[in-house]
Structures are given as C-alpha cells and as structure tokens.
Amino acid sequence: MKRALITGITGQDGSYLADLLETKDYEIYGLVRRTSTDPFIRINHLIKNDRVKLIYGNMRDKATLIRALEIAKPDEIYNLAGQSDVRISFDCPDETWAINFEGVKMLADEAFKQNPKVKFYQASTSEMYGKTQPPQNEASPFEPVSPYGESKHKTHTDIVKALREKGHFICSGILFNHESPRRGENFVTRKVTQNLVKIKLGMIEGFELGNLEARRDWGFAGDYVNAMWRMLQQEVADDFVIATGVSRTIREMVEMASEILDLGLTWQGEGLDEIGITKDGKIIIRINKYFYRPNEVDYLRGDASKAKEVLGWVPQVSFKEMIAMMIEADQKILTR
Numbered sequence: 001m002k003r004a005l006i007t008g009i010t011g012q013d014g015s016y017l018a019d020l021l022e023t024k025d026y027e028i029y030g031l032v033r034r035t036s037t038d039p040f041i042r043i044n045h046l047i048k049n050d051r052v053k054l055i056y057g058n059m060r061d062k063a064t065l066i067r068a069l070e071i072a073k074p075d076e077i078y079n080l081a082g083q084s085d086v087r088i089s090f091d092c093p094d095e096t097w098a099i100n101f102e103g104v105k106m107l108a109d110e111a112f113k114q115n116p117k118v119k120f121y122q123a124s125t126s127e128m129y130g131k132t133q134p135p136q137n138e139a140s141p142f143e144p145v146s147p148y149g150e151s152k153h154k155t156h157t158d159i160v161k162a163l164r165e166k167g168h169f170i171c172s173g174i175l176f177n178h179e180s181p182r183r184g185e186n187f188v189t190r191k192v193t194q195n196l197v198k199i200k201l202g203m204i205e206g207f208e209l210g211n212l213e214a215r216r217d218w219g220f221a222g223d224y225v226n227a228m229w230r231m232l233q234q235e236v237a238d239d240f241v242i243a244t245g246v247s248r249t250i251r252e253m254v255e256m257a258s259e260i261l262d263l264g265l266t267w268q269g270e271g272l273d274e275i276g277i278t279k280d281g282k283i284i285i286r287i288n289k290y291f292y293r294p295n296e297v298d299y300l301r302g303d304a305s306k307a308k309e310v311l312g313w314v315p316q317v318s319f320k321e322m323i324a325m326m327i328e329a330d331q332k333i334l335t336r
Helices: 014-021 041-048 062-072 084-092 093-114 148-167 188-200 221-232 250-260 304-313 317-333
Strands: 003-007 027-032 052-056 076-079 119-125 170-175 207-209 240-241 267-270 275-277 284-285
Touching: 014 027, 014 221, 027 062, 052 062, 052 148, 062 093, 076 084, 076 093, 076 221, 084 093, 084 148, 084 240, 093 119, 093 148, 119 148, 119 221, 148 170, 170 221, 188 207, 188 250, 188 317, 207 267, 221 240, 240 304, 250 317
Parallel strands: 003 027, 003 076, 027 052, 076 119, 119 170, 170 240, 207 284
Antiparallel strands: 267 275, 275 284
16 A cells, blocks of 8 residues: 655645545545644545544644654655745745745655655646746746746756756646635635625625736646646656646636626726626626736646646546536535
8 A cells, every 4th residue: 555645635736636545545644734723624534534644744844844754654745735825925925935945845855865765746836937928838948927936946946856866756747727616715716706606695795806817727626636646656757737728817717607607797997997797787896906916927828748648647627617616616605
C-alpha cells in the first residue's frame, strides 16, 4: 500500500485528491494548520472512516514539517498548501513568499533528506505566465505580475528544477484555473455562483465585481487532481500544463451562471458605470474598482497537449457542467 502526504488537504484540491487516492487504496496523511474554525468539512467523510490521518503543522514551521514526514513516511508528497489568493498576495507579499517559496524549500529539502526516492508534486500555477500571450505551454516564457505568481515562479525554477537536476523526482503541475463546489468563497467563480443563487432566493439584492474582461481557462478541480496523480506515476519526473484549452471572460462566466438560473441578465453602461440587470429590471451587479488587481493577468489559455500525449489526461467535465454543479451545491447550502 502506497503512503501519501498531502499538504493543504482541507482545501479544494486537497480534498478531491484525498477522495481520489482513497479509491486507489493509499494510506493518506494530511498536513493541516490549527485554526479557530472547522476546516475539515470537505474531508469529514474520510476522517470518520479513518481513511485520512491528520498531522498538525505549518509550512512556515520546519519542526512540524520534519515531524509530518517522519510520521507519514510518504512514497508520494503532494504539496498543495499555499497562500493562493492572488489579490491578497499584493497586500501580504512577505507572507506569500514565506509560504509559497521558503516553506516549500524546507519541505522538499527535508523530504529528500529523509527519503531520496520519494516522489514530490509541486502545485504551480498559470499565474506564472502573467503577460505571456496565449496559448501558454511548458515552453512558454514566464512573466509573472503578482507576488503570488512571482513566488510560484521562484519555487518552480530554484526548487523544482534545481532538485530535479540533482536526480530527485520532483515535478510541477502548471495548473490553469480550476473550480468546483468546494472552491473558497473568496474566489470569483464561487462568489458569482453563490451571490446569484442568493439573488434568485431573494436573500440579497445585488453584489459587486471587478474586471469583467479578464480571460481565464477554467476547468473542474476533480479532473485536475487526476492529472496530479498521473504525474507521480511516471518513470521520469517532468512538468505539465493542465488546462482545457478554452478561455472565457469573467463576463461570460457570469452570463453562463445567470442563464442556468434563468435570471435573464443584460448589461448597460460602460466601464465602472456598467451594471447587470435581470429580466425583471433589477440591478444585481455593479462594478467596483477595488476588485481590480493592481496588475492584471489579461489572457490565460493553456495548451495541455503534452499532458494528453504523455499522461493520457483530458478534462471530463465541461465548463457549463462545472458551473451548474457549483450552482446546485450553493442552492442546497443556502436553502437549508
């Protein structure tokens, strides 16, 4: 039986990965931070069935990382922990750097010290491409424009590539945006689906958004964790772009969710004065400059040809199916 250590196991990706590894009969260990709230709702079913053993620790605390590795004795490590909110990274750049770079270095160095044969997956991101024009693939240059993207880029070059050159099995999954009902409420897709459901139920009158024209390549998180697992089953470590190859604006995403909820959304005005209006004439969306990033990544569209050829990976859930799934989950939560 293989043993896996998942950092960030209570997050969206960590919880889906734990579900996947449970079906493959792994012994699963999860590194979690102690918090004042209950972060375990996504993996409670695995905890109750004793399928996941939790280890308390912190990516900024070397002693807890060493302890976690000694307890888990992993064959595979999936590092999914991180400060992953791009907007927050502008406000907290030092924290972002400490977790996304320095913490990963401590974890990787100690992991290979304890077990030189361990396989290590590093969660990289399409935000590393920044201003690079699409389609972006493994050979595209990196031009990050946020502290988050910069920290991930530094980790990719100075840790992943450096350790792989020394003969260690470590790879980066360069994942483009991926969403699900388990996505945190501070991310724009979940913010949109949850608030539109609240409007449909009469709980709120409207909400605010930022740049509607930013383009993203959105896929389903459950599909993307399958690609992570496939990367660590290879004989040779390598980096892979994971994406759908289709890009949409935030505006299109809002329109898709509104269509599913039959809100009859139309737009009026321009720029910061633009508003979204329902078929009943109610203003439900306004634009607020606060939600614009200081530096925007304008256009992300990934080319996952290499993942298809080498890993045999292709996305299974369509964009519309994913948005419908998120809306259905929010409806269940909000009508309880």
